[in-house]
Amino acid sequence: MGGMSTAADTTTDPRATARSAENHPTGTTAADTGADRRGLPAVLLAVAIAAAALNLRPVVTSLGPLLDKVRADLGMNATVAGLLTAVPALCFAVFGVAAPALARKAGPIAVVTAGMGAIVLGVVTRSFAGGTALFLLLTAVALAGVAVSNVLLPVVIKRYFPDRVGPMIGLYSMSLSAGTSLAAAVTVPVTTALGGDWRAGLGVWGLLGLAALVLCLVTLLLRREKGTGGRAEQGAARLPIRRSRTAWALAAFFGLQSTSAYAAMGWLPKIYQDAGVSESASGVLLALVMAIGVPASFVLPSLAARRGDQRLFVVVLGLCGILGYVGLAFAAGTASWLWAVLVGLSMCAFPLALTMIGLRARTPGGVAQLSAFAQSLGYLISIPGPILVGGIYGATGSWYLPLAFLAALLVPQILVGMRAARARHIEDEVPAEAPAAG
Template sequence: MTQPSPTRSSVVQSSGFFLFLVLLTAANLRTPITATGPILDNIRATFGLSAAAAGVLNFIPLMLFAAIAPIASWLGNRIGLEKSLWSAVCLIALGSVLRILPAESGLWLGTIILSTGIAASNVLLPPLIKRDFTQHTAKYIGLYASTMAITASIASGIAVPLASLGNIGWQLSVGVWAIPALIAAVVWLPLVKKARTPRPLNAMTDGARLKSPWRSALGWQVSLFMALQSMVFYTLIDWFTPFAQSHGFSQASAGWLLFVYQAVAIIANLGCMSALKRMKDQRLIGFIASLAISIGLAGLLFAPAIALLWLIIAGLGAGASMVICLSLFNLRAVDHRQAAQLSGMAQCVGYGIAALGPLIFGIIHQYSGNWTFPLALLLACHLFQLILAPLAGRARQIG
């Protein structure tokens, strides 16, 4: 059995409760985003949003993921991971409620607030796992990623059917996901009350010698690996539905195809989790995952009629890539403080670049009048992940 960290609250003395808490939090980190894509046209119709405004609505979460990441990393090391995570979950709950208000301002403000909470949670969960259950890092990261994939796929799959129920409309599709956020905020309370304030980093001799990931080539390799896999994922989430509709699929069918894309990631999450335990480094598995995404994109480009096949392949690569990214935050760091720094940097750089994917993809589609050129450009950009995978996957630490 893994012994609890001496800095951990006495409330969590078993790995069972800790795992439950991690998975409950993870269930809130993709659903507010993936539930929006399939019903974006419904939201546009309600508020009369232009295509450009809809693009900004998709752009906001990823840009906040990037902007908030370094702040969340600093805050976690300053006031503690538990308090920071509880605050983040509260923001997700608040933003989810605001987003379903009848005023357009609620949509924008709610999106900003919940995106801030998701951004902070994304950064802080991996170092929490490294601090308290170092020997189970791969297991917990894999289950954490699987939970995000399961809930994200469900949110995509049921978004259109929920929007068709009764007279509530799309508000039901996005509002239902406020419930798990509210539950998570309550479950976090015992940890927040018992949590200890961490000692300042400059009071720790070992911590003072740790190299900043921002000054490390390895830190940049991990960050860019994160960027490219995220760019493809969010571009497909945002634009696959209109792409599929232009090739003869219905809106509901496109929603379920996105469900499959994210659901197969669960298999990859669990398989990658097992593989990481047995491998001395992550070079091979990172390359295979990256290759699968490239094959999926190429298939959508040249044979969109069998999109289901290509989304399955790309989904397997996306699921494995996410587990690898989350694991690298811990594997390339010396301790949980440096893991928080690397997580903050990788998600700042990663989501900052990833945010440009859906935005530029949409602009190019608008001006080219077709899907071929933007999809080909997305594939060309993603090929760089094949180069980065062996570099970021080397069994080294930043120092």
Template structure:
């Protein structure tokens, strides 16, 4: 009973950590017919996800220490449900942004709290349960942009957004049950370690900084592609339907690999070879998209999708490289907090460079430089042993 309810909780919570992000962008044109969406709105809504994920990454470990991982997970899912549900009903851009902040804060807290829950309840099955966690997170990234427009055609754009509020309500219901039953974890989280000592130790640990930088550079490119892949393809002459399909494809590849990489990470002494290969794939995809976008757009998209698939690997490494659930909570907060703050600059800088004098050349130089930084930290970030 304990195993089944916690596994169900991990599944429904993980799925709801991305639909509020990727299910929105395909609907912005339809929304603009009812709500005035100026350039400022579009810039802010693009930066909010990684910014909130980063800030909540640093705050979440202290919240877990004070209120328990189960209570915080219930609160996070409730924030997601309320934020997504109410924002689908408003017509004021400012209110929409404020409610998005509420929902994204819940997602940011959820990002951090699930790895220590896996560590606490399944210490002897970290690989398999991490595969489930990461796979469902990637599924929640891939499905929404694929079905957002068909749902809007059937239900209106508000109805399309409300679908993801509905899935979040399911997660709230499951975590209410878990909160009432309070199944005992196999190991416990130490409030002192999570809230202070453990986090301070990570700040002086080069390997923790390396893992945070590797994760941050992955998310940096993730959010650039989420924002800019369709516009880059339409600028190259492709129609918007094809561009949307390529966005779904670039999110589908990490979904598929997310079911494989955690098990590989456990079996391999070091995951450095995987990360290096994926970095080279990312660089090749960017070069193709820049220099010959019409030659093989599907190939470039596949290479880019492989390249950003180190994110599920990084989530697994957080769990594998920590000694216990308290260390996992602190490492998860540090890595995801700092990583997402790095990522928040990606879409903005890329967009500024695209519209500047140097144009696409400077923008692609930026993302290629991020790949070099990621390569530089790969070996220490993936080194075997606990951080």
């Protein structure tokens, strides 16, 4: 979701490692990395990755602006509507675990293609749902497609662009941020233009998914890839990932940054409105927070991949978040745009986490396992955060303690992030288990 020359392992030279962005990882065959060598232009694969990434959030962010209409039409009670905020993270965690096994059998591009199909199916058919249960089930189908694509797009990048990990992660995360912002910004106007029916407003996003599905299908047919579980990658596929301290640190970092991001996206307009900012202006400020991530998500991974480790970026982004939350607590109505920019910058910890996942393993199989572990556990960690923020606000009637809670969470985020950002590979921490006989 370039050119590929073979290079020796550069683990002992962090700068060389960063410059090559993990050139030809051990266990990756020439056939695996040669995106151009089997008639598939690298640009087509890059466009397919960007298109797939563009579809990873509209299934969620298009629903928020129309939720009141959906509730009224389907008779959805407030408790179920509240649970919808936790469903995406739960689905990402549950379904993402299966992604590496699927990729070993069919190949990561094939699984991402199937994921795009699930997104299209879920998004389109839920628009015809006549009841709450069916609506939730079809939303889960779409989120299952999102989950496996979340995990495997970094794997596709590692496998086919091993010396372009930073720029390609930048393209991926920028497209994901753009899809998030686009769905949040235009769902209501598009729904109005289509007659005001929420079913049309949600279902139209299936067209975006269909375009990505076609691109992925063309890519898959031209590539004719194999699974990631071939002889060359058996070691990476059988890593005892739970013994790796780096893997645990990455999972914790991913979970803490997701907590901050979901809480900010869910509560920021309310924070501004309680400070006297108008409803329309608070929406613009939320859009600013998300828009900051579009260019930053493209530039940051390339910058981070050039360094031997990424600790400097972890600290800077964490401090931006702390300053932003402190500013919101004491002066949300003053210099409102400044706090929005700082919070937006802190949310760039997401593309940084994706970059580190791509750099902390040598092989595509290793990245698949690390990505599934870090993202699945990370999304589980993130579930209680936004709920706790709302609970603290409800109990105190002010935003001082909720924002202090979010600022405090950035301290452990920085600490575990510094551990995850060190220039090393998980293969150096945990020896690969012996392949099964046969």
